[in-house]
Amino acid sequence: MPFLPHLIKGNVPQDINIYVLxxxxxxxxxxxxxxxxYKNSLLNAHQRRDxxxxxxxxxxGLMNICQLLILVTIKNYYLYxxxxxxxxVLNNVMVGIETKRMFPEYSCKGKLDIxxxxxxxxxxxxxxxxxxxxxxxxxxxxxxxxxxxxxxxTTIYSNYLLVISAITxxxxxxxxxxxxxVGNTLQTxxxxxxxxxxxxxxxxxxxxxxxxxxxxxxxxQPFMRLWLGEEFLLPFGAVIxxxxxxxxxxxxxxxxxxxxxxxxxxxxxxxxxxxxxLNIIGNFILVKLMGIYGVILATVISITVGHFWNxxxxxxxxxxxxxxxxxxxxxGIIASTSIFICVITFITTKxxxxxxxxxxxxxxxxxTGVIAxxxxxxxxxxxxxxxxxxLPIKKQYSQKGQ
Numbered sequence: 001m002p003f004l005p006h007l008i009k010g011n012v013p014q015d016i017n018i019y020v021l022x023x024x025x026x027x028x029x030x031x032x033x034x035x036x037x038y039k040n041s042l043l044n045a046h047q048r049r050d051x052x053x054x055x056x057x058x059x060x061g062l063m064n065i066c067q068l069l070i071l072v073t074i075k076n077y078y079l080y081x082x083x084x085x086x087x088x089v090l091n092n093v094m095v096g097i098e099t100k101r102m103f104p105e106y107s108c109k110g111k112l113d114i115x116x117x118x119x120x121x122x123x124x125x126x127x128x129x130x131x132x133x134x135x136x137x138x139x140x141x142x143x144x145x146x147x148x149x150x151x152x153x154t155t156i157y158s159n160y161l162l163v164i165s166a167i168t169x170x171x172x173x174x175x176x177x178x179x180x181x182v183g184n185t186l187q188t189x190x191x192x193x194x195x196x197x198x199x200x201x202x203x204x205x206x207x208x209x210x211x212x213x214x215x216x217x218x219x220x221q222p223f224m225r226l227w228l229g230e231e232f233l234l235p236f237g238a239v240i241x242x243x244x245x246x247x248x249x250x251x252x253x254x255x256x257x258x259x260x261x262x263x264x265x266x267x268x269x270x271x272x273x274x275x276x277x278l279n280i281i282g283n284f285i286l287v288k289l290m291g292i293y294g295v296i297l298a299t300v301i302s303i304t305v306g307h308f309w310n311x312x313x314x315x316x317x318x319x320x321x322x323x324x325x326x327x328x329x330x331x332g333i334i335a336s337t338s339i340f341i342c343v344i345t346f347i348t349t350k351x352x353x354x355x356x357x358x359x360x361x362x363x364x365x366x367x368t369g370v371i372a373x374x375x376x377x378x379x380x381x382x383x384x385x386x387x388x389x390x391l392p393i394k395k396q397y398s399q400k401g402q
Contacts (some may be wrong), residue, residue, distance in 0.1 A: 002183045021081060028085040035092040039099040042106065047180045051102070053173070055094045055203070064086040080352040126265030128344055133272035137279060137303070138188065141295050153292060156232050159224065160239075164246050167212050175253050183261040191319050194258070199327070200389045202254040203334060204380060210338025211376045213247040218359070218368040226357040234292065241296040247338070248300060252307040259310055262318045268310065275306035301304075335385070341375045 004018050043051050063083050070079045112120075146154045178201070186194055220239050224232060234242075259268065279302035286294025308328070315324040348371055352363045383389070 016077065020078065023083060024078075024081050028088050031085050031088045031092070035089055035260060036098070039096050042099055042103060043095070044176075044180060046103075047177075048102070049173075049176050051098055052095060055091060055098065057087050059087045059091040059094065062090075085300070103206045122266050123263055124265075126267070126269045127260075128264050129269045130272045133276040133306075137299060140276075140280055140283055141299055144287050144295055145292065148287045156234060157292065157295075159228060159232060160234060160242055161221070163216065163220070163223070164242070167216070168245070169251065170213070171209070171250055171253065175257055178257060179261060182257055186258070186261055186318075191321075195319055195321070195323070196389075198254060198258055199330060199387075200384075201257075202331070203383060203387070203389050205254055206251045206331070206334045207338065207376050207380050207383075209247060209250040209253075209282045210334070210341065211372050212250075213243050213338065214342040214345050214376075215368055215374045216246065217243045218346050219364055222361040222364045226361045238292050238296060241293060241300060245296055245300050245303065247335075248303050248307060251304070251335070252310060254315055255307070255311045258318070259314050262314075264313060264317055267317055268313050270314065271306060272308075275302050278302040278305060335381075337379050338376075341372065341379065341402075344375065 004022060038240065040052055043049060063086075066083050067080050068088075070076060070083070084260075142154055142158065145157055182197075189197075217239065220243070221233060221236065279298055282298025282301055283295055286298045288294070290297065311328065311331075312324055317323065317326065345368055349364050349367055352360060352367065354360060
């Protein structure tokens with residue numbers, strides 16, 4: 001770990017050992033894949049992510065309470081961070097116990113054929129590369145900001161990412177709930193039927209992502225000003241780039257859902273590697289030229305390339321039709337609609353009187369919520385009728401207990 005000091009610009013607090021903290025975070029990440037962590041897949045296959053969510057809610061709630069008590073009473077950051085691996089172990093053990101209770105008929109016995117093992121290794125390797133690429137995206141951003149712009153800017157940027165993480169967590173519930181159902185229909189329905197389902201889901205989901213993006217653009221600065229104060233605000237240009245990053249990242253969720261459900265991880269390994277390398281190279285070059293703007297812009301460029309590349313793979317390897325360009329034009333229509341509504345809503349919020357931070361935030365929240373919700377609702381109703389993409393609620397896509 002001798003490279004750690006080179007990733008931080010400026011001084012580290014004297015009472016903090018970065019090697020100890022790094023080790024704790026590393027152990028926590030490793031433990032998430034050990035100690036019954038694999039049993040999550042069994043619950044996913046049976047569309048019982050509600051069990052995972054309930055257990056995670058309990059363990060995360062207890063962890064937050066313990067961390068809060070440590071900060072208030074002991075004021076020891078090492079103990080605060082140590083709570084993460086402890087409750088990761090508790091979460092995995094609880095999932096393992098509950099899985100055993102719900103599915104006692106499943107146990108690890110027998111041997112797999114060599115061909116099956118080879119296919120599993122191949123797909124797991126591709127999945128691992130894809131997940132590493134996704135994980136490295138934000139990690140490398142923070143590393144380059146810390147190394148070139150300092151810990152203070154890293155903290156400010158992390159505060160903005162915290163909002164994205166919260167919204168992403170909600171959206172991921174939707175994606176995870178659909179995963180097993182989509183995998184089932186890919187095997188039982190025709191490719192044309194799955195193509196129509198993809199468009200229907202994408203229209204509703206991406207317009208909702210556009211709604212989230214609009215709310216973020218209008219409310220980011222008022223919220224940050226109320227929460228942290230004026231000195232912890234990023235320039236508004238950086239906020240625009242962050243919102244663009246969020247929209248492009250989440251608007252590709254449906255494509256990724258069908259891509260993952262069809263098991264094409266190995267075929268997309270080079271896309272994942274190229275996206276990561278493009279992000280790293282872009283960060284290294286642009287952070288020197290543009291500072292924080294360069295870091296975010298490099299990420300926006302890399303995920304945009306990955307988004308189109310991923311969609312191309314989906315149509316080439318699964319659908320095997322000539323509708324790739326038509327589908328991207330469809331996504332372009334949704335994006336243009338979202339941008340138009342976002343601009344209209346933002347311009348409207350500029351007329352809000354700038355009084356104290358609390359009143360400004362409340363007024364912005366109300367006006368943004370009303371205007372954005374109304375316009376995006378009308379947009380979905382009109383576009384779903386015009387494109388004949390009304391979304392029927394089918395039992396096969398619902399998740400039990402969710």
